[in-house]
Amino acid sequence: MRIAHVGVEIVPTGAGAFVGGLVKNVATIGAQQAANGHRVDVFTTDLHGSAGNGAAHAYGRIHRIRTRGRYGSLPFAASFVSRAAREIRRTSEADGLDLLHVHSAYASLGVIGRRLRAVRAPKVFSLYSPNFRMIPGHDHKGGTRRFARRALEAFDAVLVPSDHLRTRAVAAGISTDAIVKLPPALDPSMLRDLPSRDDARRWLDLPAEAPVVLFLGNYSPWKGVEDLLRAMRGVCRRRPEAILLAAWGEPYDWSGNRRDAVLALIRELGLENAVHQVGIVEDVRQVLRACDVLVSPFHCTCKVLDYPLSILEAMACERPVIGTRVGGLPEVLGDGSRGSVVEPQDIEALEGAIDAVLADPREAERLGRHAAHWARASFRPDVIRRDLDALYTRLGSSPPT
Numbered sequence: 001m002r003i004a005h006v007g008v009e010i011v012p013t014g015a016g017a018f019v020g021g022l023v024k025n026v027a028t029i030g031a032q033q034a035a036n037g038h039r040v041d042v043f044t045t046d047l048h049g050s051a052g053n054g055a056a057h058a059y060g061r062i063h064r065i066r067t068r069g070r071y072g073s074l075p076f077a078a079s080f081v082s083r084a085a086r087e088i089r090r091t092s093e094a095d096g097l098d099l100l101h102v103h104s105a106y107a108s109l110g111v112i113g114r115r116l117r118a119v120r121a122p123k124v125f126s127l128y129s130p131n132f133r134m135i136p137g138h139d140h141k142g143g144t145r146r147f148a149r150r151a152l153e154a155f156d157a158v159l160v161p162s163d164h165l166r167t168r169a170v171a172a173g174i175s176t177d178a179i180v181k182l183p184p185a186l187d188p189s190m191l192r193d194l195p196s197r198d199d200a201r202r203w204l205d206l207p208a209e210a211p212v213v214l215f216l217g218n219y220s221p222w223k224g225v226e227d228l229l230r231a232m233r234g235v236c237r238r239r240p241e242a243i244l245l246a247a248w249g250e251p252y253d254w255s256g257n258r259r260d261a262v263l264a265l266i267r268e269l270g271l272e273n274a275v276h277q278v279g280i281v282e283d284v285r286q287v288l289r290a291c292d293v294l295v296s297p298f299h300c301t302c303k304v305l306d307y308p309l310s311i312l313e314a315m316a317c318e319r320p321v322i323g324t325r326v327g328g329l330p331e332v333l334g335d336g337s338r339g340s341v342v343e344p345q346d347i348e349a350l351e352g353a354i355d356a357v358l359a360d361p362r363e364a365e366r367l368g369r370h371a372a373h374w375a376r377a378s379f380r381p382d383v384i385r386r387d388l389d390a391l392y393t394r395l396g397s398s399p400p401t
Helices: 021-035 074-095 107-116 145-152 163-171 197-204 225-238 259-268 284-290 309-316 347-359 361-378 381-396
Strands: 002-006 039-044 060-064 099-106 123-131 157-160 179-181 212-217 243-248 275-277 293-296 321-324 340-342
Touching: 002 021, 002 074, 021 039, 021 099, 021 123, 021 309, 021 381, 039 074, 074 107, 099 107, 099 381, 107 123, 107 145, 123 163, 123 381, 157 163, 157 381, 163 179, 197 284, 212 225, 212 284, 212 309, 225 243, 225 259, 225 347, 243 284, 284 309, 293 309, 293 347, 309 321, 309 361, 321 347, 340 347, 347 361
Parallel strands: 002 039, 002 099, 039 060, 099 123, 123 157, 157 179, 212 243, 212 293, 243 275, 293 321, 321 340
Antiparallel strands: none
8 A cells, every 4th residue: 555644754863763743643653554564654854954855764755845934934834735735746746655644733734635535535634633723823722623623624534532532623613524543653662672770771871860850842932841840849958969850842943942041040940950951852852861850841732642642751761751731642641540640830839749659659650650551552553643644544445526
């Protein structure tokens, strides 16, 4: 089967890291599909030129779509839709496509389906977050639901990662018959050959016995990094040896980069000696295994994977997680049975949850192992690939819309 995956920046950064849950998920799925005999094409932007137009990678052959405007802007999105549709049509006419699979955190990217009606392959749209805005941007209140329904009506199936997003999609008017729940896939490396805690700490030059709290993500306000910094001020007053391991950064130049504001807050809170910054890391297993707890204090999941992949990765690495009661996080954390859940933007509750984990290492280890058993069983890449194959086959046996 020849499969086309379509999305923005489904390429590694210059350092070789895949950044973001969507990007990692497509790379993992594509590699699984290619390894099982499918021909995989990836139609995507490549702002750093790290993948190379026409180059064959483990997860597919890259079709580089040139864009205009700054990353994340309306001109950027519009030029991607127009030029990607043109390139997909050209490829389909020349070589044929058996399945078209579009991936986005925005329902609005579904408008590309209207430009691809001439492509007679079944069409699948993976909606990663509950963002129903008509234009790029932040939205946690639902957006324009009528537009979301119309944007996605050209697709034979709409994939969502969580029950929460299924409910939101139905409320937006998307047909229940079209909605399929399919969770993200963990990279196979998360299921084997994990570094030891001691080795990971030596690699990162961290003290062997210090309490280490990990933040993994970018500086965006909806990721809650400022909430975590304020909570860490209280934690560090009681535990002066505590460290915030900050595996953060922005892989692309865009107007929402808040790095300077975050660094200014670190200085304002007097946390310069407590924050250990490592930037974007190629292998997240190192930072996950080095920490005592991952803290993900999201305000919402409207621009990220509704089952945040960083949380699933932490679980697979046997680390406890503290998250917030937003989006699909309560499902992932089992409402407390697989991790701690606090209300978003509640600094006091967040601080208390961090203290509780650091105060009881034995319970933290038990919780991490329990979560690992669930994550490794629920997000195996070979199982996700088989489920996708079954969906593709079912759609291919029916006339495409």
